[in-house]
Amino acid sequence: MNTLLHLKEIYLNAFRNISNYLVRNFFKVFAWFAFAMFLIVLYAFVFRVYTGFPFD
Numbered sequence: 001m002n003t004l005l006h007l008k009e010i011y012l013n014a015f016r017n018i019s020n021y022l023v024r025n026f027f028k029v030f031a032w033f034a035f036a037m038f039l040i041v042l043y044a045f046v047f048r049v050y051t052g053f054p055f056d
Contacts, residue, residue, distance in 0.1 A: 011031070018024040048055075 015024055015028060018027065
């Protein structure tokens, strides 16, 4: 739980000092997009490992 609180604080501090509205929102959307892409890759890897895909 402590790790999640630290990550939340880092995320909030990263965007607190950005002054331009467009740039701030662009980076927020990009951060969530990158996180979603990471989850998709993680899901695909776990699915392949679970179904016995040979990684040759």
